[in-house]
Amino acid sequence: MINVLTFVSNYSHTMTEKQEKILGAALELFAKDGYHATSTSKIAKHAGVSEALIFRHFENKEGLLNAIMDVGGQKAHELYAKIVFTTDPKELLKKAINILFEVPEEEYEMWRLMYALKWQTNGYNTESKEPLMLALNNAFKKLGYKNPEAESELILMIIDGAVTSFLLHPPKNKEDIRKAIFDKYDL
Amino acid sequence: MINVLTFVSNYSHTMTEKQEKILGAALELFAKDGYHATSTSKIAKHAGVSEALIFRHFENKEGLLNAIMDVGGQKAHELYAKIVFTTDPKELLKKAINILFEVPEEEYEMWRLMYALKWQTNGYNTESKEPLMLALNNAFKKLGYKNPEAESELILMIIDGAVTSFLLHPPKNKEDIRKAIFDKYDL
DNA sequence: ATAATGTAAGTAAGTAATCGCTTATTATAA
DNA sequence: TTATAATAAGCGATTACTTACTTACATTAT
Numbered sequence: 001m002i003n004v005l006t007f008v009s010n011y012s013h014t015m016t017e018k019q020e021k022i023l024g025a026a027l028e029l030f031a032k033d034g035y036h037a038t039s040t041s042k043i044a045k046h047a048g049v050s051e052a053l054i055f056r057h058f059e060n061k062e063g064l065l066n067a068i069m070d071v072g073g074q075k076a077h078e079l080y081a082k083i084v085f086t087t088d089p090k091e092l093l094k095k096a097i098n099i100l101f102e103v104p105e106e107e108y109e110m111w112r113l114m115y116a117l118k119w120q121t122n123g124y125n126t127e128s129k130e131p132l133m134l135a136l137n138n139a140f141k142k143l144g145y146k147n148p149e150a151e152s153e154l155i156l157m158i159i160d161g162a163v164t165s166f167l168l169h170p171p172k173n174k175e176d177i178r179k180a181i182f183d184k185y186d187l
Numbered sequence: 188m189i190n191v192l193t194f195v196s197n198y199s200h201t202m203t204e205k206q207e208k209i210l211g212a213a214l215e216l217f218a219k220d221g222y223h224a225t226s227t228s229k230i231a232k233h234a235g236v237s238e239a240l241i242f243r244h245f246e247n248k249e250g251l252l253n254a255i256m257d258v259g260g261q262k263a264h265e266l267y268a269k270i271v272f273t274t275d276p277k278e279l280l281k282k283a284i285n286i287l288f289e290v291p292e293e294e295y296e297m298w299r300l301m302y303a304l305k306w307q308t309n310g311y312n313t314e315s316k317e318p319l320m321l322a323l324n325n326a327f328k329k330l331g332y333k334n335p336e337a338e339s340e341l342i343l344m345i346i347d348g349a350v351t352s353f354l355l356h357p358p359k360n361k362e363d364i365r366k367a368i369f370d371k372y373d374l
Numbered sequence: 375a376t377a378a379t380g381t382a383a384g385t386a387a388g389t390a391a392t393c394g395c396t397t398a399t400t401a402t403a404a
Numbered sequence: 405t406t407a408t409a410a411t412a413a414g415c416g417a418t419t420a421c422t423t424a425c426t427t428a429c430a431t432t433a434t
Contacts, residue, residue: 016383034307036223040420050385055421057383116306118355119299120221126356150363153352157364158341161348165340168305169313176337177344184371203409227394237411242395244409378433385426393418402409 019057021047023071026064031113035065035120065117072114073128075107080132089139094187096136096155100163101178112167129156155185206244208234210258213251218300222252222307252304259301260315262294267319276326281374283323283342287350288365299354316343342372 015023025047029038040061044051058064083095103111133152140148158181165171202210212234216225227248231238245251270282290298320339327335345368352358 018384034221034223036221037307039418041418051420052386052422053384061420112306116303118351119303119306120224147360147363147367150360150367153358153360154349154364154367157348157352158345159348160351161344161346162341164305164347164351165344171340173334173337173340176334177341180334180337180341205410226392228392238394239396239412240410248394376434378431380431381429383426383428385424387423387425389420389422391419391421393416395417396415397413398411399413400409400411402407404405404407 016057018047018049018053022049022054022057022064023067027068027109027113030065030068031109031116034116040064068110068113069117072110075110076114076128080129084131084135086135089142090185090187092135092139093155093185094182096132097159097178097181097185097187100159100166101174103163103166108167111163115164115167132156203244205234205236205240209236209241209244209251210254214255214296214300217252217255218296218303221303227251255297255300256304259297262297263301263315267316271318271322273322276329277372277374279322279326280342280372281369283319284346284365284368284372284374287346287353288361290350290353295354298350302351302354319343 022043026038026043029043029046040054041051043064044054054061054064058067079099083092083099086092086095133156136152136155137148140151145151162177162181166174171177209230213225213230216230216233227241228238230251231241241248241251245254266286270279270286273279273282320343323339323342324335327338332338349364349368353361358364
């Protein structure tokens with residue numbers, strides 16, 4: 001609970017204490033049980049507030065979800081923005097791959113929710129990855145790969161698959177897997 | 188609807204016509220809207236039967252889900268069983284990778300449901316992949332890879348990531364991506 | 375300084391609608 | 405006849421959400 005709260009509060013400087021509690025409880029329950037299986041009354045009880053307060057601050061249940069997704073989207077954007085201007089192509093690949101190995105454990109709930117929601121909402125947030133996509137295209141082109149676009153898509157698939165694996169059943173040999181990926185790209 | 192029905196009926200020789208209709212409707216709606224957002228009354232209407240019939244044949248809503256999952260699990264098991272006894276290591280890798288490129292479109296709904304459910308059920312079905320895992324371990328060992336276990340996990344992550352991508356937003360350059368993967372393993 | 379006012383925060387107790395599921399009854403077929 | 409397939413109607417519980425109200429606090433007027 002504390003983890004979630006601190007995570008959320010980093011991105012909500014204008015929020016009431018109780019608003020943060022609601023967001024934290026919702027994040028925790030959405031990630032654990034799914035959006036539809038989590039009722040607003042459960043969230044309210046878990047946050048220690050009245051149920052009506054949720055609707056006062058977030059309009060409806062979907063508004064609460066959107067508020068959480070905004071936090072995740074902003075977080076993702078920040079991660080990508082840190083690396084897309086790397087000029088050296090191999091360095092960019094390294095950084096892109098390393099991102100997934102450096103996700104802090106206290107953010108796992110958030111990312112589990114984001115990944116789970118991909119399958120429930122029809123609108124997949126492909127636009128947040130576009131800047132990274134372009135940067136990767138360029139890197140693979142510089143490195144002389146035959147089909148840079150396909151290579152960019154592939155590496156994003158690999159990252160997605162690895163993140164999924166880490167979030168659902170964290171393996172002990174993370175470092176070996178990183179080495180195996182690096183090998184595939186001569187890093 | 189027809190697609191779902193024919194798909195289901197391949198694995199349910201002892202089923203009533205109405206049972207198949209229920210399963211088909213449930214599969215379609217679970218995959219489209221998610222398990223919790225789909226009510227038993229919606230399923231009944233969509234299948235053209237009374238709601239009570241669902242509970243007669245499948246006991247409860249979860250039993251209906253389990254019946255669908257059984258079909259998917261059996262399907263997955265058959266796919267893996269076809270290839271795990273391949274002796275030539277490179278041939279095995281090829282076949283394992285090709286599986287994901289040969290999923291027929293009429294089965295997409297089923298797989299979307301299976302993948303979406305990974306995030307909602309705490310028990311991840313890792314045991315169905317274990318025979319394939321062992322076969323891959325052996326193949327990478329034969330090929331002289333430094334860390335066969337990590338390589339097996341990685342290639343399953345890649346396959347998972349690619350399947351996810353295909354199911355959520357099917358790309359046009361599938362063939363280029365297959366080539367890119369083959370390149371990484373000298374196939 | 376303090377009383378008056380305005381606004382946002384917060385709640386208890388509801389609402390109609392829908393949920394998964396059951397019961398009582400009828401239709402069908404071996 | 406006997407068992408199973410199928411249904412209509414309704415069950416209590418829960419759902420997302422609303423209403424009517426109180427509390428807390430900052431701003432303004434006197």
